[in-house]
Amino acid sequence: xxxxxxxxAFLSDYLPAEARRSNAVALDVxxxxxxxxxxxxxxxxxxxxxLVLLNGQFVPPQERGALTLTAGDxxxxxxxxxxx
Numbered sequence: 666x667x668x669x670x671x672x673x674a675f676l677s678d679y680l681p682a683e684a685r686r687s688n689a690v691a692l693d694v695x696x697x698x699x700x701x702x703x704x705x706x707x708x709x710x711x712x713x714x715x716l717v718l719l720n721g722q723f724v725p726p727q728e729r730g731a732l733t734l735t736a737g738d739x740x741x742x743x744x745x746x747x748x749x
Contacts, residue, residue, distance in 0.1 A: 717729065720739055
């Protein structure tokens, strides 16, 4: 099923080179794929997966293993960001 994965800041390094400018890549994932499974399949370091939004809604860490994706979903992920 088709979904869109968006990775921001230095996590965009985990996208294919041609997708880094837009920070997004279209993916075809199996039905019943969870948010956590998708994160693991992209080899994203867990300590760098901080803010996760599914269709603009925050997904707490404890819900990522049970929340399944559906066709057309947009999953956006940001690393921890420091600054002032």
